[in-house]
Amino acid sequence: xxxxxxxxxxxxxxxFALTACxxxxxxxxxxxxxxxxxxxxxxxxxxxVPVLEKAGELYKKEHPxxxxxxxxxxxxxxxxxxxxxxxxxxxxxxxxxxxxxDGLSGLFYNFPDAFVNLSEKGFDKHxxxxxxxxxxxxxYEGDIYAFPFDAGPVGLFYRTDLFEQAGVxxxxxxxxxxxxxxxxxxxxxxxxxxxxxxxxxxTVYTILLSQQGMGYFNGDKETTIxxxxxxxxxxxxxxxxxxxxxIGTNGWSPWVTSLSExxxxxxxxxxxxxxxxxxxxxxxxxxxxxxxxxxxxxxxxGAANQGGSSFTINAKSPNADLxxxxxxxxxxxxxxxxxxxxxxxxxxxxPVYDSELFSQELEYFGGQKAWEFFAGxxxxxxxxxxxxxxxxxxxxxxxxxxxxxxxxxxxxxxxSAKDRVETRLK
Numbered sequence: 001x002x003x004x005x006x007x008x009x010x011x012x013x014x015x016f017a018l019t020a021c022x023x024x025x026x027x028x029x030x031x032x033x034x035x036x037x038x039x040x041x042x043x044x045x046x047x048x049v050p051v052l053e054k055a056g057e058l059y060k061k062e063h064p065x066x067x068x069x070x071x072x073x074x075x076x077x078x079x080x081x082x083x084x085x086x087x088x089x090x091x092x093x094x095x096x097x098x099x100x101x102d103g104l105s106g107l108f109y110n111f112p113d114a115f116v117n118l119s120e121k122g123f124d125k126h127x128x129x130x131x132x133x134x135x136x137x138x139x140y141e142g143d144i145y146a147f148p149f150d151a152g153p154v155g156l157f158y159r160t161d162l163f164e165q166a167g168v169x170x171x172x173x174x175x176x177x178x179x180x181x182x183x184x185x186x187x188x189x190x191x192x193x194x195x196x197x198x199x200x201x202x203t204v205y206t207i208l209l210s211q212q213g214m215g216y217f218n219g220d221k222e223t224t225i226x227x228x229x230x231x232x233x234x235x236x237x238x239x240x241x242x243x244x245x246x247i248g249t250n251g252w253s254p255w256v257t258s259l260s261e262x263x264x265x266x267x268x269x270x271x272x273x274x275x276x277x278x279x280x281x282x283x284x285x286x287x288x289x290x291x292x293x294x295x296x297x298x299x300x301x302g303a304a305n306q307g308g309s310s311f312t313i314n315a316k317s318p319n320a321d322l323x324x325x326x327x328x329x330x331x332x333x334x335x336x337x338x339x340x341x342x343x344x345x346x347x348x349x350x351p352v353y354d355s356e357l358f359s360q361e362l363e364y365f366g367g368q369k370a371w372e373f374f375a376g377x378x379x380x381x382x383x384x385x386x387x388x389x390x391x392x393x394x395x396x397x398x399x400x401x402x403x404x405x406x407x408x409x410x411x412x413x414x415x416s417a418k419d420r421v422e423t424r425l426k
Contacts, residue, residue, distance in 0.1 A: 037065040038322050042311075043078050043097040044070050051343040055336040059329050066326070075100055086111045090316040096323040099146060101137045101308040106388025108140035116313035119143035121324050126332050134348045136383040138310045145312060147331045150345040152270030152307035153377040154207050155290040157277070160366060162190050162265045162287075170291055176236050179266075179294040183245040186265050194265050195240055196258035199248035202394040203306065204268050205401055208233035210304035211293050213382030216393035223393055223421045225400075226414040232296045234400065234410035241405040248405065256280055268293070270306035271346050271374040278364050285364045290373055303380035308348070346374065353378075389425055396420045 044052055049070050056068035071094065073081070078097060085093040086107070099107065108115065123144050127135050130148045138146035163170055166189035168182045183194030197204040209215065212229040224230060240246040247264055249255040258264050260281045267273060277288060292302035311331070313323045330336050337352040352358075353375040361367040396417040403413040 036063040036322065036325050038319055039067040039069065040096070040319055040322055040326060041069045041071065041094040042323075043073050043081075043094050045075055045078070045098060045309075046072055047344055048098055048309075051340050051345060052330070054339050054343075055330045055333070056326070058333070058336055058339075059326055066322075068326070079103060082107075086114050090114055090314055093314045093317075095317040095319045096311055096313045096327060098149075098309050099312055101134075101310055102386040102390060103388070104138060104146055104310065104312075105140065105386045106390075107312075108145050110388060112140075114315055115145045116315050116320050116324065117143050118145060118147065118313075118324070121328075123147070123328065126328075129332065129350050130348050131350065131378045131381060133305060133381040133383040134308070134310075134378075137308070137386065146310035147312075147327045148348045149310050149331055150308055150340065151348045151378065151381075152272060152305055152346065153374045153381060154210070154268065154270050154293060154304040154306050155273075155370075155374060155377070156293050157267040157269065157273055157288055157290050159192075159262070159265050159284070160287055160289045162186055162192055162262075165190055170289060173291070173294055175298065175300075176239075176294045176296060180236075180239050180243060180245065183240065183265070184243055187243075187245060190265070192262065192265050193247050194245035196247035196249055196255060196264040196267065198250075198252060198255045199402065199405075200251055200398065202397045202401065205233050205237070205397050206394070207268055207293070207304045207306055208236065210306070210382065210384050211301050212296060213301065213384065215384040215386055216390045216397075217385060217387045219385060221387065221389075223418055225393060225397065225418040225421060226411065229296075230414055231410050234404045234414055237401060238404045238407075238410055246405065248402075260284070271371070272307075272344070274362070274364075274370055275344060286366050288365055289368055290365065290370050292377065301380065301382055303377045303382070305381045305384070348378065350378065389421075392424050393417075393421050396424075 042052065049072050052068065052070045056066070060066050078099070082093065082097060085091055120143070134148045134151060135144065138144055138148050158170055163186065166186040168185055173179050173182050187193060209229060212232065214224055214227070214229045216225065217223055237246065247258055249258055256276065259267055259277065277284065293304060295302050311327050313320050313327070317323060331349060334352050337347040337349045338355050338357060340347050341352065341355070341357050358371045358375050359369055360371060362370050400413045400417040404410045
């Protein structure tokens with residue numbers, strides 16, 4: 001995951017030390033006894049490892065017989081090894097593992113008995129402490145099967161200096177039509193195009209669907225490609241291209257280069273882009289702001305999610321009770337989630353948004369409280385249906401993206417993409 005490469009600039013080691021020692025608002029699990037003793041092995045990606053290890057030390061203060069072993073892997077290896085283990089009846093799987101949210105539904109559907117049902121363990125009592133979209137993403141047929149952890153609330157990052165030079169007031173951009181009109185003014189005044197995106201990925205397209213509460217398949221497992229919402233997204237791509245406001249890059253690094261070299265006035269991404277900008281675009285400090293996504297129509301949503309991950313427990317683990325107790329503590333501990341935030345992971349545990357970490361005025365963003373902005377977006381993010389077949393739909397949408405940018409009618413292009421998806425899934 002791209003965001004795992006990021007480190008937020010406000011990683012305040014001193015702040016962590018104060019937090020860890022102060023113990024304010026820390027919550028230990030109420031479950032005591034044999035279930036809190038023993039050794040636990042988990043799979044997690046690199047940025048999560050130090051966060052889990054620090055949380056493990058917090059948990060160990062109340063449970064001295066606890067030991068945590070975190071095995072570092074990238075997302076692709078976790079997914080590959082997990083599926084091999086699941087097909088072998090959970091053979092070789094650890095006690096618990098970190099999973100990306102958009103793959104969870106497929107895992108629960110294909111392997112319904114492979115993961116611990118957290119609702120049966122009592123996790124439902126915490127549901128109101130997480131945004132509803134996140135609870136939906138970790139649930140299957142009404143029960144919770146994964147511990148909600150981090151998220152990628154999306155914002156529209158914009159160059160305040162270019163907007164000012166063009167006389168464009170960002171606060172007046174309410175809809176995507178407004179955005180295109182603003183882009184024309186900025187292009188005329190500065191020569192800079194409005195939006196750059198990775199043309200090899202469907203990231204921006206997926207965000208535009210997410211803000212409309214739509215994934216690539218509906219609850220009946222029918223593809224949503226060629227629906228009105230999908231056509232809205234494709235038409236926006238075409239409008240931007242026809243007005244010469246769009247830059248398609250070939251990959252992640254060229255996309256970041258488009259930001260660092262001032263080729264684009266805006267960027268659409270999750271909150272993790274703050275770290276990318278601060279670390280890789282330092283010369284633009286003070287010239288960026290962030291705002292909600294413009295909407296499709298006056299009453300549309302300006303919130304969306306990009307990415308996120310959650311923890312599952314191996315149903316055949318001999319340490320399943322211990323895994324539940326530790327992970328329940330981890331995802332519902334104010335103190336542990338502050339550690340996650342300091343480690344570059346945006347928590348979904350809502351109480352932690354009261355932390356001073358979220359109310360900081362970020363110098364890079366001209367004093368804007370950017371983290372507070374993203375925390376405020378969390379409850380507005382629409383729920384989206386993820387499926388195991390999303391990867392097929394995304395591949396076909398990337399082709400459709402290229403077609404509409406080059407002038408193909410959006411509806412015609414998406415209907416062809418829909419046919420290709422259905423053919424591939426037969």
